[in-house]
Amino acid sequence: MTSTQDLLLADASKSLQVIITNSAGRHPLEQVFASWLVPDCMPLSSIRSNIDAAASASGAQRTYQQVAILGYAAELTMCDEIQLDALRKGLDVLSGKEPFVTGGTLMGFVTDGVALMGIARGVVSLKEQPLTDKIHQWIDRCRSASAGFAVVPFQRALIDAASAIFQPNHSVIRLDDPQCADVRVMLRSKGLLDVEPLMNSESDEIQLLTDLLHHDSVVTTPLAAIRLCALRYITSKSPTLDLSRITxxxxxxxxxxxxxxxxxxxxxxxxxxxxxxxxxxxxxxxxxxxxxxxxxxxxxxxxxxxxxxxxxxxxxxxxxxxxxxxxxxxxxxxxxxxxxxxxxxxxxxxxxxxxxxxxxxxxxxxxxxxxxxxxxxxxxxxxxxxxxxxxxxxxxxxxxxxxxxxxxxxxxxxxxxxxxxxxxxxx
Structure with missing residues (x-):
């Protein structure tokens, strides 16, 4: 990679960080999702206030987004016992919700991959098998229901990944949309997708770097967080000495x-x-x-x-x-x-x-x-x-x-x- 490309990627990294920072105070779930991926991208005080607000809601007032916030917080070990109990209750309620309501209207959580991933990570953190089984089945129902609808590619990949977490051999599930190289690199960085075969991971990294160097589309906060996480992962894997790829x-x-x-x-x-x-x-x-x-x-x-x-x-x-x-x-x-x-x-x-x-x-x-x-x-x-x-x-x-x-x-x-x-x- 040339020095010019290095500078362009550094600029891309700064731009992604700006997108995330500018979202402060607007979308709590997106902010916590970003912090799950890139821990230093948001002020800790802001994240804690979002977690506190999610835990303080109760009953019908607790949205699926707030349950997802608590899920990410649990994996980040930022929840106290009261907040973990709020997560547990929220997951139990969600597991009984159907993807469609009367009249065939699709529920919002069905196509919200950011939320479903947080919910999946939350139940994994709790390590309570009966609840895990219920959420696994519920996410699978959501995934099946979303199949007939247009879903943003990165959201679709997150839905698939959330479902794959519960599979005995989730590494073999194909998340092969050509537009989702950034998501696959992010998942590898979190240990949620096998790094093998090596050629696939290298191809994804090359595609991500190409996209970052030539992107001209609007990037949302969740996608910015995914790409920043993936970019940092690629950068951290490269030794600072002149070694192309240490094994x-x-x-x-x-x-x-x-x-x-x-x-x-x-x-x-x-x-x-x-x-x-x-x-x-x-x-x-x-x-x-x-x-x-x-x-x-x-x-x-x-x-x-x-x-x-x-x-x-x-x-x-x-x-x-x-x-x-x-x-x-x-x-x-x-x-x-x-x-x-x-x-x-x-x-x-x-x-x-x-x-x-x-x-x-x-x-x-x-x-x-x-x-x-x-x-x-x-x-x-x-x-x-x-x-x-x-x-x-x-x-x-x-x-x-x-x-x-x-x-x-x-x-x-x-x-x-x-x-x-x-x-x-x-x-």
């Missing part, structure tokens, strides 16, 4: 070279300079936090969307927290500090447990790379440990490196990180 395999190869890259790691017995007051320095790596910091230095220049210690969806009372995440690759890098007192079997069990907590329904992450720092330099056990980790479901690569020989001064003290994380997971 999971490339990332694994980078991580395998960490040990070699530590050849010049600072570990001094005497000062390296003659400056007055200079002291010898040793950059200790004594726990998982230190290893995460090391990987962050390596990966942050490559992945602008890198996240550290990100919370994944709750599992019962547990609130799991992944070490390092790359949303654009739907990937978690799980870091472990392998102490001399821990067996390889314990390492496998720990990562298996983390795997089961992170990759649950509703998580935007689909796979894990295990990165193990061997503090005791048990090179002869690495192959067995790697094979054991690769046998775990959804662990697509495993890297085990040893503490470099020149860094050994004493074995590091017991790591308190796991204990702290376990306590925090229960709060």
């Amino acid at each position: 999971v395999k490339d990332l694994g190869n980078v991580l395998r070279r960490v040990e070699a890259g530590m050849r010049f790691w600072t570990w001094e017995d005497s000062p390296r300079t003659k400056r007055k007051g200079a002291e010898a320095r040793k950059w200790h790596i004594d726990n998982e936090y230190h290893v995460q910091n090391l990987l962050w230095v390596i990966l942050a220049p490559l992945f602008p969307d890198l996240k550290d210690e990100e919370y994944t969806p709750k599992v019962g009372a547990l609130q799991p927290r992944a070490d390092i995440c790359i949303p654009s690759m739907q990937l978690i890098i799980e870091v472990k500090f392998w102490r001399s007192t821990t067996s390889s079997q314990d390492m496998i069990r720990e990562i298996a447990q983390d795997n089961s907590l992170y990759l649950v329904k509703g998580s935007r992450y689909k796979k894990i790379i295990a990165f193990v720092w061997d503090d005791a330099r048990r090179n002869h056990q690495h192959d067995v440990l790697i094979q054991g980790l690769l046998d775990l479901q959804d662990v697509i690569d495993a890297i085990v490196i040893s503490r470099p020989g020149n860094l050994i001064e004493m074995l590091s003290p017991p790591d308190e990180k796991n204990t702290i994380d376990q306590l925090e997971d229960q709060t």
